[in-house]
Amino acid sequence: MRPSRPNGGPASPARRRSGGTAVSRLTVAKALTLPALRGTRVLAGANGLDRIIECATVMEVPNITRWLRGNELVITSLYALRESPEEQVRLIADLDQVGIAALLIKPKVYVDRLPDRMLQEADARAMPVLELPVETPYIDVLNAVMAEVFRRSSVRRYEADMVEDLLAGVIADPAQLQARAEEGGWNPPGRGGGALIHIDPPQERGVNGGVLSRLCDRVADEVRAAVRGGNGLVAASGSRVRVVLASGREGVPVPRSLARSLLQSVQQDLARRGVATLSIGIGVPVDGYAALPDSYRTACRCVDLGRRLWGPGRLVMPDDVAIYHVLEAIGPGGGPVTGAAPTALPLHPGLQRLLEYDAANKAQLVPTLRCVLDEQGNLRRAAGRLFVHYKTVQYRMARIRELTGWDLSRPELRLAIEVQLRWLDLHSDRAE
Known part of the structure; x- marks a missing residue:
């Protein structure tokens, strides 16, 4: 049987309390609170109660998986598999592979007792297996679950439409914004x-x-x-x-x-x-x-x-990348990306020397320098970020001073080197 669908037209979006409370999708745990599922027991797979239900369907024929798309609540009496405990066990793996939300079984109609291995498999896969009271009609469950799915979907769609319109600049009039916000329970x-x-x-x-x-x-x-x-x-x-x-x-x-x-x-x-x-x-x-x-x-x-x-x-956040917005005006060849006459961003000779040294010796002087500058000269924090010993960072910084002659206590030198390092980040092979 194909998945059941709700009847009737769309309902008005449910009210949400002020503060932007939104209705999330229906999980198995939330579905169990519906009056139609009162008395339903969790037999196995309790760790999967956060699985999402998108629709409900009844399974009373073999090979049900070909009709499934995932996220279904599958309701069954196991009539089609009543003679084969082995197929009942395999059913769990087959349904889990499709990605259903839960298996809701009405037992003791055609199957007196579920195989222990079936429940163990469901526990291992965190796929909920639920027991529906014998007196509960399938149609009551189908209607209740699909009505709740549709209600939640309607609210989310209304919310999504409002977000899209706000970010596209469609809602500019304050009165229109207030009217739509009140309808959705948002405080603008x-x-x-x-x-x-x-x-x-x-x-x-x-x-x-x-x-x-x-x-x-x-x-x-x-x-x-x-x-x-x-x-x-x-x-x-x-x-x-x-x-x-x-x-x-x-x-x-x-x-x-x-x-x-x-x-x-x-x-x-x-x-x-x-x-x-x-x-x-x-x-x-x-x-x-x-x-x-x-x-x-x-x-x-x-x-x-x-x-x-x-x-x-x-x-x-914007402050984290502010310098890169400036540096993007300078293309990877050193000229403005607008196509104007090239204005080179010359690398400091010392930085060029470090890059060449790293390339020739497979060293890590430039990454170490960058990390030390990021940590405002704190070598121990830099060592922690680089996952190396503190003395390794000490040695590398001494080598940097030998190769460049830099005095990194000078703020203008530190600024120049940091800007050039970020420009290299922006136009390096990794960035591309």
Whole structure:
């Protein structure tokens, strides 16, 4: 049987409390709180109760997996497999490979007892196996689950449309903004800001469009939960999640430190759990929502430059890359990117000497110099970042002084070297 779909037209978006609270997607755990699933027991796979339900379907025929797309709540009495405990065990692996949300079984109708190995397999795969009370009709579960899926989807779509319109500059009239914000339960007064999150899936997983879409939705749910107290709106598509924040009070700017800490907590948590690597850019706060597209473009630039310079997994704010915006005006050949007559950015002879020394000797003098400058001359912190002994850094810095004759206590020399190192970052092979 094909997945059940909700009947009727779209419902009005559900109200959210002031502060940007958004409705996340339906998980198995949340579905178990629906009245239609009252009395349902978790038999196995309790560690997978955070799996997402996108639709519900009934399985009473063999080879059900060919009809599945992933994220289904599969309801069954196991009638088609009633004579084969071995096939019941294999069913768990087959359904998990498709990526269903949970298996909801009405037992004791055709199967008196589920095989222990079936439940053990479900536990090992963290795939929930649930027991539905015998007296509960399938249709009640299908209707309740799909109504809740549709309700949550409607709210998220309304929120996503508002984010897209805000960041595209479509909503500029204050009265229109207030009307749409009230409909969605968002609190728009005050200054606003935009943020962008780029998602990199774990490299060891094969990722197709459907998997990436579900991963993007999952990240968006995590971000939505984090920023709801910060008056945030979230939209997701492809491999990117867009965020709009507002202070909620006239004349008060968006607290950038709060935005940073909220998004960084999601970034670190998902990286620790191996879910995804997030590259985050946070734009500057702006006055008035007509200027939100400018803030969002700044956030996009932060993400793009951060990934280009340092690879994925960084949280970047405009101040972090301000110098690179200046240096981008100078092309990799030393001339302006506008095509005007070349104006070289000559490298300090000492820096050129270090680059040549590193290339000839496979040494690490330039990376060490960069790290020491970043740590404001603290050799012990630099050694920790470089994963080398403190005395190794001491030796390398002594060698740098021998080759260059530099006195790095001079602030103007340090500034010149740091600017040139960042220019090299921007136009190095790694950056390309």
